[in-house]
Each structure stands twice: as structure tokens, then as C-alpha cells.
Amino acid sequence: MNLANLKPGEHGKITKMGAMGPLKRRLMDMGVLVGEKVKVEKIAPLGDPIEVTIKNYNLSLRKKEAEGIEVEVVK
Amino acid sequence: MRTQKNADCGLRIADLKSEIANPKSEIKTITVAVAGNPNSGKSTLINAIAGTRLYVGNWPGVTVEKKSALFEYEGTNIKLVDLPGTYSLSPYTQEEIIARDYLVHEKPDVIVNVVDATNLERNLYLTVQLLELGIPVVIALNIYDEAEKKGYKIDTKAMEKILGVEVIPTVATKKMGLDNLLKAITNITNSVSMHRPKKLNYGSDIESSVSIVEKQIQNSYSQLSEKYPLRWLAFKLMERDSHVMEEINIENQSFIEEATRHLKKAHGEDMESIMADARYAVAAGLTREVLKKPEFKKMELTEKIDKIVLNRFLGIPIFLAAMWLVFKLTFDVSAPFGDWIDAMTAGPFRRWAEVILGFAHAPAWTASLATDGIIAGVGFVLVFVPVIFAMMFFITFLEGSGYMARAAFVMDRAMHSMGLHGKSFIPMLLGFGCNVPAVYATRVLENPRDKALTSLLIPLMSCGARLPVYVVFIGAFFTAYVGTVLWSLYVMGIALAVLMGIIFKRTLFKGESPMFIMELPPYRMPSFRSLMIHTWEKGKHFLIKAGTYILAVSILVWFLLNLPWGVEHKKDSYLGKMGQVIAPVLAPLGFGNWEAASSLVSGLIAKEIVVGTMGEIYVQKAADENKETPTLTEDLKEMGTSFAGAVKDSAANLISTFGMASLSSKESTEETKERTPLRDVIKGQFTPLTAYAFITFVLLYMPCIVVAIAMRQEFGTWKWFGIAFAYQMVLAWVVAFVIYQGGRLLGLG
Ligand SMILES: Nc1nc2c(ncn2[C@@H]2O[C@H](COP(=O)(O)OP(=O)(O)OP(=O)(O)O)[C@@H](O)[C@H]2O)c(=O)[nH]1
Ligand SMILES: [Mg+2]
Numbered sequence: 123m124n125l126a127n128l129k130p131g132e133h134g135k136i137t138k139m140g141a142m143g144p145l146k147r148r149l150m151d152m153g154v155l156v157g158e159k160v161k162v163e164k165i166a167p168l169g170d171p172i173e174v175t176i177k178n179y180n181l182s183l184r185k186k187e188a189e190g191i192e193v194e195v196v197k
Numbered sequence: 198m199r200t201q202k203n204a205d206c207g208l209r210i211a212d213l214k215s216e217i218a219n220p221k222s223e224i225k226t227i228t229v230a231v232a233g234n235p236n237s238g239k240s241t242l243i244n245a246i247a248g249t250r251l252y253v254g255n256w257p258g259v260t261v262e263k264k265s266a267l268f269e270y271e272g273t274n275i276k277l278v279d280l281p282g283t284y285s286l287s288p289y290t291q292e293e294i295i296a297r298d299y300l301v302h303e304k305p306d307v308i309v310n311v312v313d314a315t316n317l318e319r320n321l322y323l324t325v326q327l328l329e330l331g332i333p334v335v336i337a338l339n340i341y342d343e344a345e346k347k348g349y350k351i352d353t354k355a356m357e358k359i360l361g362v363e364v365i366p367t368v369a370t371k372k373m374g375l376d377n378l379l380k381a382i383t384n385i386t387n388s389v390s391m392h393r394p395k396k397l398n399y400g401s402d403i404e405s406s407v408s409i410v411e412k413q414i415q416n417s418y419s420q421l422s423e424k425y426p427l428r429w430l431a432f433k434l435m436e437r438d439s440h441v442m443e444e445i446n447i448e449n450q451s452f453i454e455e456a457t458r459h460l461k462k463a464h465g466e467d468m469e470s471i472m473a474d475a476r477y478a479v480a481a482g483l484t485r486e487v488l489k490k491p492e493f494k495k496m497e498l499t500e501k502i503d504k505i506v507l508n509r510f511l512g513i514p515i516f517l518a519a520m521w522l523v524f525k526l527t528f529d530v531s532a533p534f535g536d537w538i539d540a541m542t543a544g545p546f547r548r549w550a551e552v553i554l555g556f557a558h559a560p561a562w563t564a565s566l567a568t569d570g571i572i573a574g575v576g577f578v579l580v581f582v583p584v585i586f587a588m589m590f591f592i593t594f595l596e597g598s599g600y601m602a603r604a605a606f607v608m609d610r611a612m613h614s615m616g617l618h619g620k621s622f623i624p625m626l627l628g629f630g631c632n633v634p635a636v637y638a639t640r641v642l643e644n645p646r647d648k649a650l651t652s653l654l655i656p657l658m659s660c661g662a663r664l665p666v667y668v669v670f671i672g673a674f675f676t677a678y679v680g681t682v683l684w685s686l687y688v689m690g691i692a693l694a695v696l697m698g699i700i701f702k703r704t705l706f707k708g709e710s711p712m713f714i715m716e717l718p719p720y721r722m723p724s725f726r727s728l729m730i731h732t733w734e735k736g737k738h739f740l741i742k743a744g745t746y747i748l749a750v751s752i753l754v755w756f757l758l759n760l761p762w763g764v765e766h767k768k769d770s771y772l773g774k775m776g777q778v779i780a781p782v783l784a785p786l787g788f789g790n791w792e793a794a795s796s797l798v799s800g801l802i803a804k805e806i807v808v809g810t811m812g813e814i815y816v817q818k819a820a821d822e823n824k825e826t827p828t829l830t831e832d833l834k835e836m837g838t839s840f841a842g843a844v845k846d847s848a849a850n851l852i853s854t855f856g857m858a859s860l861s862s863k864e865s866t867e868e869t870k871e872r873t874p875l876r877d878v879i880k881g882q883f884t885p886l887t888a889y890a891f892i893t894f895v896l897l898y899m900p901c902i903v904v905a906i907a908m909r910q911e912f913g914t915w916k917w918f919g920i921a922f923a924y925q926m927v928l929a930w931v932v933a934f935v936i937y938q939g940g941r942l943l944g945l946g
Contacts, residue, residue, distance in 0.1 A: 139470070144289045144712075145712050145714075146469075146470070147285075147287055147289060147469050147470075147473070148284075148287075148289060148712065148714055149714065150469075150470060150473040150474075150477075151284045151285035151287060151322070151473060152284055152319065152714065152716070153318065153319050153322070153477065155473070155474060155477055156474075163503075164503070164507050165509070166507065166512065166606055166607055166609060166610060167507070167508070167509050167510070167511075167512030167513045167607055168513070168607070168609075168610035168611060169610060170609065170610045170613070171606065171609050171610070171619065171713055173507070173606065173717060177316075177318050177319050178316065178318070179316050179319060179716060180716065180717040181714065181715070181716055181717070182606050182609075182619075182713070182714075182715050182716075182717055183712075183713060183714045183715075184609070184613070184712070184713045187712055187713065187714065
């Protein structure tokens with residue numbers, strides 16, 4: 123299960139950061155860390171990117187980038 | 198927190214002067230770096246303190262270069278340095294590198310860390326890294342008003358204790374807390390030693406590794422420990438920061454490996470991730486300690502708006518409608534004022550100049566230079582000042598409100614398909630105002646590939662300077678469809694940008710496309726004052742251009758049109774001859790006359806000059822007809838009443854735009870379109886079809902000289918400009934050809 127699989131309104135908890143290199147560092151710098159809770163807010167009208175809430179702010183990222191972020195669904 | 202008066206902290210030039218005159222009182226100059234997350238209000242804060250007009254906007258990545266502001270406070274000169282916003286001090290983006298190079302190498306006396314109070318944890322992650330530098334820090338806890346509104350309670354005293362730095366709540370937009378902030382800054386410089394920030398503890402395993410690395414540096418590379426903050430350098434080496442590694446270039450790196458091996462093993466991660474985790478752990482712990490949030494979270498305005506604006510079905514229509522509305526309003530609100538300026542320069546100003554020159558017994562050719570060259574040339578361009586200011590006003594509003602970032606979000610998919618980034622959308626949108634700042638704004642993009650590709654496409658965004666040309670032609674041929682025709686040109690530019698983007702992606706820019714990670718800021722209502730200031734700052738460039746080199750070019754064009762001496766007919770002048778040479782190339786496009794060709798040649802310098810040149814070529818004969826000369830008082834009275842009329846028309850247009858029933862209403866627009874000489878002449882020379890082909894050509898045919906210079910500056914080579922020039926010429930010709938020939942086939946000619 124990765125972040126791109128979550129539907130709008132669903133919550134998840136990050137279990138693993140798969141992406142490597144600058145992308146991973148960038149995500150981590152913005153608070154996307156293992157153990158963090160995320161909520162998918164919206165999918166853009168054209169289907170990509172997605173908007174999530176993490177650490178209490180809104181972040182948008184592409185599905186391709188979200189695919190590298192493993193999550194487990196939280197109720 | 199108390200409100201403080203503007204005057205307290207404005208630029209006090211008088212004070213400065215007296216200090217200089219009196220050398221006994223030694224003035225200290227201290228350098229204060231202003232650092233923080235993107236969109237935390239750094240530039241707004243500096244503007245509030247120093248009275249500067251730095252560029253601000255409600256989206257991350259506005260400031261891309263460091264800028265400084267100098268002012269004086271209680272006998273101390275303070276130099277505030279605005280740094281680009283960063284989330285971290287990693288070596289991956291140009292902005293981060295600019296910010297950290299400044300902090301590490303220029304060693305400012307104090308860092309003011311602007312922290313967004315509504316977003317504590319993520320902001321404190323940067324704070325933690327700033328503290329590693331060992332430079333005294335003051336925290337400006339900004340956007341405090343929004344935090345309070347959300348019901349957040351922040352214990353600043355506890356924060357101060359844990360971090361060992363002063364924490365001052367501020368509201369930069371309302372100039373609140375500035376005095377306290379300045380006091381905190383000067384306190385530090387009066388007693389530096391007492392204000393060394395605390396060393397934050399990242400956990401015993403990391404701390405023991407870092408102290409090993411620190412020792413090694415001191416023993417084997419002592420010169421480095423003088424150049425860099427020791428703790429910071431040790432961390433950077435442990436993280437294998439590519440930028441630092443390159444800078445210091447040490448041969449034997451095995452000690453780093455040794456010091457970090459057990460860490461990597463224990464965490465099963467690379468060092469960068471371990472450090473990011475450790476720093477966030479500190480930031481999170483701190484946040485837990487000092488921040489109390491209300492139990493229930495209200496649905497906020499931003500959420501409500503986004504529900505509609507980013508809606509799956511409504512998102513795109515809303516985006517397109519918003520753009521359309523901007524153009525419609527721009528045109529409607531400004532048109533009456535443009536017409537007014539037009540009437541003034543063609544009437545009273547011209548007459549006065551003639552009278553004055555007549556008194557001075559100036560030779561006939563100087564009178565012609567002054568009236569036909571300068572007044573007509575600059576006048577034709579000045580007519581568009583209202584349009585351009587209106588456009589800048591709306592762009593400023595979009596930027597200030599927070600919609601810009603949403604536009605990037607909505608458009609990313611489309612952008613991505615041409616190998617771009619949703620964020621490329623921002624420079625491209627700015628390109629509608631002026632391509633020049635847009636080229637500079639490509640710095641928001643993280644990778645050089647995006648920058649280059651975006652810059653190549655920016656000239657297809659129809660800038661404000663092209664509006665004058667459209668306005669004249671639309672005024673002559675399409676008065677019933679003003680908004681629609683104008684809109685079609687902008688949309689065409691966008692569509693062609695998509696097409697070219699796809700072509701470039703497959704040819705010049707093969708390879709991976711970049712990441713899209715962007716914060717969506719909350720919506721904010723820009724204050725009227727700041728709207729005015731930033732509209733002015735943007736529009737000003739156009740005025741300066743009109744005053745300086747459009748003036749120079751008008752004179753040049755006049756000479757080209759009147760040389761060799763004594764030419765009977767404009768056609769035989771130098772410019773006319775150039776036009777005649779080029780005209781056959783343009784013939785298949787429907788405007789193969791020398792007049793159009795000559796105007797296009799002069800437009801290579803700046804597109805608005807096309808109109809000025811047309812004015813010089815076409816109009817003189819027509820203008821000489823009204824011979825009845827009013828008196829000066831009559832002139833002045835007429836200026837006043839017609840200006841009042843313009844205000845009324847503008848307001849009426851504004852109302853009719855919002856009274857949706859009359860969106861394409863003919864009455865209101867037709868009334869205000871008085872006959873102007875140039876429009877009349879153009880009506881005789883073009884047909885609606887050739888007119889449309891012509892304005893399309895103007896839209897596409899090349900970036901102006903100033904853009905060329907900007908591209909050269911950004912990339913350090915003429916290569917990208919060369920490519921832009923070449924493909925645009927071809928594109929312009931092909932598209933105009935298709936429109937004209939296609940139109941004829943359909944029987945529109
Ligand atoms: N409500 C509120 N808004 C603020 C405050 N300070 C700044 N803003 C708004 O926050 C937005 C960002 O301000 P900027 O000054 O451009 O931010 P910056 O930190 O310079 O941003 P970058 O240059 O992108 O790093 C603008 O819309 C400001 O009007 C504040 O104290 N309260
Ligand atoms: Mg800024």
C-alpha cells in the first residue's frame with residue numbers, strides 16, 4: 123500500500139520511504155517521515171497531483187512521487 | 198504585543214545624515230540575515246521594518262535572490278538581508294544554496310529566523326539547523342494573528358528557554374511586534390557572548406559521532422574550523438553533503454565513515470535520513486511542549502474555498518473562467534482611460550508642442566520630430582499605461598490571494614505532459630504581465646532542465662507589451678467581441694506552448710522530468726495598500742521603458758522614416774525600404790505591405806513599439822484635418838471633463854462585467870470606442886482576417902530584446918535565446934499562414 127493508493131478522505135501512517143536521493147531528502151525536509159500521519163485531501167481535476175495534509179499543512183505532490191511512500195491505512 | 202507606529206522604524210535619512218556629519222558618534226553597522234521557510238513573511242517583515250518594497254506574494258518561492266535593505270535604529274545602522282525561503286539547508290536547490298552560502302561565508306551578526314506560527318513544527322526544523330551554525334538567532338514568530346485566530350496558544354517563554362534565543366511574536370502585515378524585534382536584535386549586538394544559542398541534543402549516539410568528527414577536523418584540518426562553524430561542518434561531512442564536500446575537498450574521508458558506521462547500522466538508513474529524523478524529533482518535541490491547539494478544528498475558509506476551486510469537475514472551468522475574467526476586467530476597466538490619454542496626446546499636447554516650437558522659431562523638421570516622432574511615438578505607448586496597470590493589478594491580486602499555487606496544482610498534469618512542472622506555471626503566468634520578470638522567476642524551479650524549457654516557452658505567454666497592438670486592432674475590427682478575441686489570443690499562446698513543450702520534451706529535453714512537491718498556502722486577502730504598492734512596482738517598469746528607450750527608439754524610428762533627407766514618401770525611407778524587402782515574405786500571411794513589415798521590424802526591440810511605428814507611418818495625414826484650435830483654458834477644461842467621463846465609463850464597464858447578462862454586451866464597449874486616427878487608417882489597410890493574422894504574428898514572432906538579455910543573464914549563454922528566436926519566427930509565420938489561408942478557404946477573407 124502506498125500513498126498514491128489512498129482515496130481522498132482516507133488517513134494513513136507512513137511506514138517506509140522508498141524514494142532515493144534528492145527526492146527523498148526533499149520530502150523528509152518537508153516533514154514526510156516514517157511514522158508520520160497523512161491524510162489525502164484531494165486529487166487534482168486532471169487526476170494528478172494529489173493534495174495531502176501532513177504535519178498540519180497542505181502539501182501537493184505527484185502520484186509518481188507518492189508511490190514511493192509506503193503507508194498503512196489508519197481509521 | 199503592541200502596535201507600533203510606522204514612523205518608528207522607517208528609513209530615517211535625516212538621522213543618518215546628521216550622524217555622518219558628526220563623526221564623533223561612531224555608528225555601528227550590523228548585518229542581520231532574515232531566514233525562514235518559504236512564505237513565512239520574511240520579505241513582508243523587511244518591508245514593514247525598513248520601508249522597502251521587496252516583492253511579496255502568497256506562494257512559496259517569491260524571493261529567489263538575496264536582497265538587502267539598510268536602515269537606522271537607535272544609533273545603529275542595520276543591514277537586513279532578505280534570503281530566499283528554504284525548508285532546510287540541504288544542497289539540492291539553488292535557493293537553499295544561496296541562503297546557506299550567505300549564512301556560512303558572510304557570517305552575519307544576527308539571524309532573524311522568521312517562523313510561521315501556524316506551522317510551528319516544520320518551521321522549527323529549519324530553526325534547529327540554523328542553530329547549528331552558532332550565529333546568534335532571534336525568532337520572529339510571524340503570522341501570529343492567524344495562529345491566534347485558529348485558537349493556538351504558543352508559550353513563547355518556554356520556547357525561549359529551550360532554544361536559548363529570544364522569541365518575538367510579530368504580524369508583519371500589520372507592523373506589529375517590530376519594535377520588540379529590533380530591540381532584541383540590538384540587545385544581541387551589545388552583548389554577543391551572552392546570546393550564543395543553545396546546542397540542541399540530537400540523542401547520545403549522534404552526539405558522540407559528531408564530537409568524534411569535530412575533533413578530527415580540529416586536529417587534521419584546523420584551517421577549516423576557522424572557516425566554517427565547527428558543529429555545522431561536522432554534520433555536513435557526516436551527511437556527505439555534496440556541496441560542502443566539493444568546497445573543502447579533503448582527501449582522507451575514512452574517519453567520517455568510521456564515525457558514522459554504527460549509526461547507519463543501528464538505524465538501517467543513510468546519514469541524511471538519520472539526521473532529518475533527529476532534527477525533526479527535536480522540532481516535534483519542542484512543538485509539543487510549547488503549542489496548545491484547540492480541541493475542535495473548525496472548517497477553515499481555505500478548506501471551504503478549495504472544496505470548490507479544486508473540485509474535480511469545477512477546477513478547470515474555474516481556472517479558465519478566472520483567467521478570462523482577468524482579461525475582460527483588465528480591458529474594460531482600463532479602456533476609457535486609455536482612450537482619454539490617446540485623445541490628450543493627439544490633441545492638446547500636440548497642439549501645445551507646436552505652439553511652443555512655433556514661438557521658438559524651430560525649423561520645421563524639429564517640429565516634425567517632436568510631434569510626429571516623440572509625442573506620437575511615446576503617446577501611442579502611454580495610451581497603454583492603464584491597460585498594463587490594470588493587468589498588473591490583477592496578477593498582484595492572484596499572487597497575494599494564494600490562487601497562484603492552486604493554479605499550479607490544477608495545471609500540473611497538463612504541464613507535466615509537456616515535460617514541465619506545475620510550478621513552471623507560475624513564471625509562465627507572470628509572463629502574461631511581462632516576460633522579463635517571468636524569466637527570472639524560473640528560479641523557483643529546482644532543476645536547470647525545467648528552467649531552460651520554461652524560459653523557452655515563456656515568450657509564448659502574451660505579455661502586457663503586446664496588448665497595445667491587440668487593443669488597436671481589436672478596437673478597429675472586433676469591438677463587438679473584445680473579450681473573446683483577446684481571450685483567444687492568450688489561449689492560443691498557451692496551446693502553442695503546450696505543443697512546443699511536447700516537441701521540445703521529445704527532442705532537446707529527453708530524459709527524466711522533475712519532481713513536484715509544493716506547499717499550498719492558505720488564502721489571504723491582500724491589503725489594498727500592498728496591492729497598490731506591488732501593482733505600481735510591477736507597472737513602473739513599463740513607464741520607465743516608455744520614458745527611456747521607447748523614447749529613444751521613437752526618435753530612431755523617426756529618423757529611419759525620414760532619412761535619407763528629403764524623402765518624399767515614407768516608402769523610400771530606410772525603414773520603408775527594409776519593410777519593402779521583408780514584405781514579400783509576409784505576403785502569404787495577408788499583410789505583405791511595407792507599412793506592416795516596417796512596424797514589425799521596429800517591434801523586434803519591444804513589441805509595443807509596433808504601435809508607435811504604425812502611428813508614425815500611418816497617422817500624420819489623418820491628424821492634420823482638424824484645424825480649429827481651441828484655447829488653453831478650453832483644452833484644460835476638456836481634459837478634466839473627459840477624464841471624469843472616463844472614470845464613469847470604467848465604472849460602468851466594471852458593473853456590466855459582473856452583471857453577467859451583459860458579458861459580451863455591445864453597447865457599453867462601442868460607446869467608449871471613439872474613433873482614433875490610427876484605428877481609422879488601419880481599418881482601411883486590413884481586413885478582419887488579416888488583422889487577426891497580424892496580431893497572431895505579433896503574439897508569436899519573437900521575445901523582445903530585454904527578454905534576450907534576461908535569458909542571457911540567467912543561463913550565461915545566448916544559446917537558449919537563439920533557440921527561442923529561431924523557433925518563434927518559424928512558428929509565427931506558420932500559424933499566421935494557417936489562419937490567413939485557412940480563413941480565405943472558409944471564405945472569411
Ligand atoms: N496574516 C498574516 N499574513 C502575513 C504575515 N506576514 C506575511 N503575511 C503574508 O504571507 C505571504 C507571504 O509573504 P512574503 O513576505 O512574500 O513571504 P516570504 O517569506 O518572503 O516568502 P518567500 O520569498 O517565498 O520565501 C504574503 O501573502 C503576506 O501578505 C502576518 O504576519 N500575518
Ligand atoms: Mg520573500
